[in-house]
Amino acid sequence: MLCKKCLVSGRVQGVFYRATCQRRARELGVHGHAVNLPDGRVEVLACGESSAVETFIAWLWEGSAASRVVAVEVSEAALASGDPPQGFHTA
Numbered sequence: 001m002l003c004k005k006c007l008v009s010g011r012v013q014g015v016f017y018r019a020t021c022q023r024r025a026r027e028l029g030v031h032g033h034a035v036n037l038p039d040g041r042v043e044v045l046a047c048g049e050s051s052a053v054e055t056f057i058a059w060l061w062e063g064s065a066a067s068r069v070v071a072v073e074v075s076e077a078a079l080a081s082g083d084p085p086q087g088f089h090t091a
Contacts, residue, residue, distance in 0.1 A: 001047060001048065001049070001084055002047065002048065002049070002053045003032070003045065003046070003047040003076070003077035004045075004046050004047075004053055004057060004074050004076065005043065005044070005045055005074070005075050005076070005077040006043070006046065006060055006072055006073065006074050007041050007071075007073040008042045008043075008044060008060055008063075008069055008072050009041050009069070009070050009073075010067065010068045010069040010070035011066070011068040012040075012041065012063060012067050012069060013042065015063075015064050016066065016067075017034070017042055017064050017067045018034040018035075018042060018090040019064070019090065020063060020067075021042075021060070021088075021090070022034060022088050022089070024056060024059050025046065025088040026088055028052040028055055028056050029048055029049065030046050030047065030048040030052050030056045030088060031046075031047045031085045031086055031087060032044065032045035032047050032085050032088055032089075033085065033091065034089075034090050034091075035090070035091045036091070045077055046077075047079075047084040048084075057074060060072050
């Protein structure tokens with residue numbers, strides 16, 4: 001199980017980016033979340049099989065039809081509970 005935290009910058013709020021992330025994550029079997037941040041970025045937590053997570057992270061550059069991604073910062077995710085999340089949620 002691999003967990004990565006991604007900070008996505010660009011035009012990613014108000015353009016169905018999170019909903020599209022959720023759909024793609026579910027297709028790939030990736031668990032986690034996509035949350036709008038006050039600074040205009042979207043935080044994405046992606047957990048799952050290594051190949052699925054890497055495919056999902058590569059997809060983050062595409063996003064929704066109306067989005068325009070300019071950066072995706074990827075780091076290791078430290079889970080507070082130690083257990084990976086179940087499902088993929090947006091907030």
